[in-house]
Amino acid sequence: MKILLLGCGNVGANVARQLVPRHPEIECIIGDLNLANAEKLAAELGPRATPVSADIRDPARLDALLDGVDLVFNAVGPFYRSAVPVIEAALRARVDYIDINDDHDVAEALFLDPSYHQRALEAGIKLVIGCGSTPGLTNVMARMLADRLDKVREIHLATAVPFVPDLLSPAVIDHMMHITAGEVVQFVDGEYRKMPGWGGRLEVPYAAPFKAYPSFFIGHGETVTLPHFIKGLDQVTNRIAFFPEAGAEVWRSLIDLGLGNSEVIEGLGISPLKFLTHHLSSDVGRKSVTVDLSDEPWAVASRVEVVGERSGAEVRCVLEHHLDLPTEQAEDSTADPTPTCARLVIEAWLAGGVAGKGLLAPEVCLDAEAYVRAFAQETGGRLIETETVLKRDLYA
Incomplete structure (x- = not known):
């Protein structure tokens, strides 16, 4: 092979x-x-x-x-x-x-x-x-919950990550700006729509040790593929949170300053995005965007919420995955x-x-x-499942 x-x-x-x-x-x-x-x-x-x-x-x-x-x-x-x-x-x-x-x-x-x-x-x-x-595991988490319902109307995905300059490699910055600094696709009212990246602010609640974080639209494949393969959906959204909120504010300021632009500046021979990737790779750049994480978990969380019907009742299913970050970074390990x-x-x-x-x-x-289940077992991640009946008889 x-x-x-x-x-x-x-x-x-x-x-x-x-x-x-x-x-x-x-x-x-x-x-x-x-x-x-x-x-x-x-x-x-x-x-x-x-x-x-x-x-x-x-x-x-x-x-x-x-x-x-x-x-x-x-x-x-x-x-x-x-x-x-x-x-x-x-x-x-x-x-x-x-x-x-x-x-x-x-x-x-x-x-x-x-x-x-x-x-x-x-x-x-x-x-x-x-x-x-994400996308990938998050898509499959959504499918796992969807399979437990008779009909699915909404899927809402969210990710919460600590704002750590040392984790913002040039490739990560390039990608994050690409999916937050322009228009991104969400599935709204049964159709694909362009929405402002880092818009659509929503307080998304997570289970402890996380909490509720302001979260914003990002451009990922889930909002394209989930409606493509799970028929009958009205809504599919995807948001991300940097925590603490000060980290999200830093990212917003970088977007607002136009530092996600990839067009080369005449006379300088470098784009704002290229400058940013180099700047944040330097000691002075990292220090300039460092935020206080002392009251936050050293971990990442993914949350998938699916709303639909089962046996005539309206049901909300939520599945979270929490994964601790390594305290030391080695060449053959990754926080990702x-x-x-x-x-x-x-x-x-x-x-x-x-x-x-x-x-x-x-x-x-x-x-x-x-x-x-295999992913959680291999990574030591924690799966947290909740289910809420929103309305017992939709047709009463």
Whole structure:
């Protein structure tokens, strides 16, 4: 079994570190634009890992790399640049594809254009998009709750993360600005609508040790794929909170100052966004946006709320996942649960547990209950479930 893994950043490298030792049947080709990074990771993983130079902008090179491969896993961010080129190569090579895409506009381009699904069906392959923590785990949490109801009307997703400058790598800043500094897709009143990123403020309550945090619209794939695969929905929203609130205010100020703009400033040769990524990577930049976290949990939380009907009653189901952050950062660990989420999807694919063909998302092709339970068990995360009957007889 041969897998091409593209991208040796934090997520890609940690997926490989988890996957290769567990599966001696796998031959893993490690591809990165920087060959030295691929060579370093391959040397760490042993003889079943082969380093190669990979440029997702070069179709001929991608075609050569996908020749004879059974699966390509794409961890090259940002996905608004990388996803479609690699998907096109997978379609040409008739090779299954999995990624961790977390950009809303990529999900729009793929799922709102029926040709991608049709081409994947004709090629006989699976294109599984958005298999990280959010989107990914959150989609499957929503499916797990939806499956317990007769009819689903609303799904509301939210994530709460501490505002920690040390966790804001250049890639994270680029991505976060991309999904908060412009218009983002939400599903409102039965249709896709563009809403202002970092708008739609709502106090979202979390179970202890978290509390209620002001949360704001972000652009992620869930608001595109969940209405696509779960029919009859009226609302799907997705919000994020930086805590404490001072962190959210810092982020709002960066957006308002135009520092998310990617256009190069004439005469300077650098965009505001490029400046910001470098500035926040410096000691002075990190200190300038540091906030007091002493009264907050050192953890992240994901919350999925599903409202619908069961046996004639209106029911609200809520599932939260709480995950402690590591107190020390090592090269082979990450505060981001995405590598574990992605590795579990790849393992499901290896075991024949990814259902269907064509263009897919985790909520339609995985065993929802098994996936969520496996993730919580492996990460030590806490699952908190609540259910409230909002109205006992909808038809009285």
